[in-house]
Amino acid sequence: MTDVDWDDELVPDDGGRTRAPELDCPVEVALAAISGRWTTLVLRELMSGPLSFGELRDRLPALSAKVLTDRLRELEARDLLERRTLRGFPVRTSYDLTACGQALRPLLIELYRTGNTLAVLRQDLGR
Amino acid sequence: MTDVDWDDELVPDDGGRTRAPELDCPVEVALAAISGRWTTLVLRELMSGPLSFGELRDRLPALSAKVLTDRLRELEARDLLERRTLRGFPVRTSYDLTACGQALRPLLIELYRTGNTLAVLRQDLGR
DNA sequence: CCGCATCCGATTGGATACTG
DNA sequence: CAGTATCCAATCGGATGCGG
Numbered sequence: 001m002t003d004v005d006w007d008d009e010l011v012p013d014d015g016g017r018t019r020a021p022e023l024d025c026p027v028e029v030a031l032a033a034i035s036g037r038w039t040t041l042v043l044r045e046l047m048s049g050p051l052s053f054g055e056l057r058d059r060l061p062a063l064s065a066k067v068l069t070d071r072l073r074e075l076e077a078r079d080l081l082e083r084r085t086l087r088g089f090p091v092r093t094s095y096d097l098t099a100c101g102q103a104l105r106p107l108l109i110e111l112y113r114t115g116n117t118l119a120v121l122r123q124d125l126g127r
Numbered sequence: 128m129t130d131v132d133w134d135d136e137l138v139p140d141d142g143g144r145t146r147a148p149e150l151d152c153p154v155e156v157a158l159a160a161i162s163g164r165w166t167t168l169v170l171r172e173l174m175s176g177p178l179s180f181g182e183l184r185d186r187l188p189a190l191s192a193k194v195l196t197d198r199l200r201e202l203e204a205r206d207l208l209e210r211r212t213l214r215g216f217p218v219r220t221s222y223d224l225t226a227c228g229q230a231l232r233p234l235l236i237e238l239y240r241t242g243n244t245l246a247v248l249r250q251d252l253g254r
Numbered sequence: 255c256c257g258c259a260t261c262c263g264a265t266t267g268g269a270t271a272c273t274g
Numbered sequence: 275c276a277g278t279a280t281c282c283a284a285t286c287g288g289a290t291g292c293g294g
Contacts, residue, residue, distance in 0.1 A: 004186060005175070007175050010171055010232070010235055011239075018168070019188060025242070026241075026246065027238045029246060030238040030242035030245065031161075037286085041146075060147065062146065064290095066258085066259095066289085069256090079254070093256065100245055100252075107237055107238065108137055108154070109136060111153070111158065112154050113233075114156075114157040114160075115158075116142065119156060122206060164266085181276075192277065193268070193279095196278080212276090217276080218277090219275070220275085220276065
């Protein structure tokens with residue numbers, strides 16, 4: 001019995017030859033990085049430079065403090081951003097994307113492009 | 128008070144100027160298309176041509192019938208694939224990506240590429 | 255100002271057993 | 275062969291209120 005015929009474009013090397021969602025598959029790594037509601041929006045805001053907790057809240061007013069904290073901690077744990085507590089009173093905190101975090105920029109652009117393409121194609125279908 | 132300074136690369140037009148996860152934002156449209164565990168794997172399998180329910184189960188043995196059905200129905204509802212029931216006994220069903228579904232190929236490739244990049248960058252950090 | 259603690263309803267993924 | 279029907283534990287997102 002021959003094995004599956006892999007598509008070289010979709011699965012260029014062994015890392016993607018999985019039959020289940022393995023944590024070390026590159027696709028799962030990327031999905032994990034942007035997973036969770038609001039995450040891509042937080043990333044978008046930080047792409048142009050570091051922001052404080054309050055500045056992020058100002059830019060995303062409907063995002064609760066709890067969920068924002070969750071997202072920031074997740075991104076920090078994945079080495080996508082760095083948290084810096086600046087001394088003074090009141091306390092200020094700076095969130096800054098790492099090189100890893102900046103590496104997500106092309107993916108965000110591709111998400112936008114793909115979403116637009118889907119919208120256009122669906123329009124052509126009459127929905 | 129001036130408004131936010133949008134990054135033209137990340138947010139090329141009004142569709143992305145959102146302060147919350149709106150359903151019609153292109154990024155959210157694309158995220159919705161690939162959302163849910165196993166979804167990218169199902170898409171990967173279908174990218175090279177139509178498959179039956181059983182063929183999908185063979186290729187993704189750890190995926191339960193329920194979740195597979197869920198994913199297929201979701202993708203169908205989003206016009207990403209077409210379901211065709213072929214007469215005969217036993218019944219055969221064919222799942223085939225639409226033009227919309229095929230439009231996700233570049234995104235899957237970008238997910239893979241980005242995931243690999245993250246892995247390499249983290250390796251350089253010693254983790 | 256920057257969070258954390260708690261609670262809670264809703265959604266999710268998976269296991270198991272059954273049907274046209 | 276191709277699903278459906280239940281059930282269930284775990285996770286998630288959001289609201290509210292408190293603390294350093």
